Amino acid sequence: RREEKILAPEVLEGVTMLRRSLISLNPVEAMEQLSSTLKKFPSNKEFLEKIRAIL
Incomplete structure (x- = not known):
């Protein structure tokens, strides 16, 4: 992954926290929770x- 090259630092941080x-x-549970x-x-x-504020 080379997300750090295309995403702003604050977006990358939020995505990383979400994945973790x-x-x-x-x-299946993860996608259902994410979708809802x-x-x-x-x-x-x-x-x-x-997400960044909570985690």
């Missing part, structure tokens, strides 16, 4: 900001 929080779940949580936010940016 989902890794303990089985893939994403529906609560109007944009990915707001979602990642919340």
Whole structure:
């Protein structure tokens, strides 16, 4: 992965934190949780900001 070259540092941090929080779940549970949580936010940016604030 070369995400650090295309993502802003704060976005990369949020994505990394999100992945680490989902890794303990089985893939189906992780995607269901991610999908249901994403529906609560109007944009990915707001979602990642919340993830960074919580984790």
